[in-house]
Amino acid sequence: MLFVLICQDKPNHSELRQSIRPKHLEYLSTQDVRFAGPMLTDDQSQMVGSIVFIVAEDLAAAKSIADNDPYYLAGLFESVTVHPFKQAIPAES
Numbered sequence: 001m002l003f004v005l006i007c008q009d010k011p012n013h014s015e016l017r018q019s020i021r022p023k024h025l026e027y028l029s030t031q032d033v034r035f036a037g038p039m040l041t042d043d044q045s046q047m048v049g050s051i052v053f054i055v056a057e058d059l060a061a062a063k064s065i066a067d068n069d070p071y072y073l074a075g076l077f078e079s080v081t082v083h084p085f086k087q088a089i090p091a092e093s
Contacts, residue, residue: 002034003062004085005052007071010078014046023070028052031065049077053085 009017028036032055038047050071056062062082071077 001056001058001062002085002087003054003056003059004083005050005054005062005066006081006083007050007052007066007069007077008039008079009047009049009076013076016074016076017047017071020070020074020076027068027070032056059084 034053034055036050036052036054039049039051040046041048052066054062054065056065059082066072066080066082072080
């Protein structure tokens with residue numbers, strides 16, 4: 001089942017984000033990620049959060065994946081929401 005993780009960084013935490021980023025990317029490479037990337041400021045100069053589309057068995061498993069992300073464990077995120085997601089465009093084959 002597909003889920004979306006929407007993670008908002010705490011303000012003024014860009015240095016923490018950069019220092020943990022390699023561990024975060026390594027962790028996500030061990031998961032079934034369909035699409036992921038950082039949210040940016042309006043001028044695109046800084047990363048302010050993350051959006052991850054991930055396959056997991058159920059909501060509890062998706063939340064566990066979010067809870068074990070190195071960004072989350074380091075205290076980067078102000079908020080994390082996890083929702084089931086239905087892909088409409090492009091249509092899944």
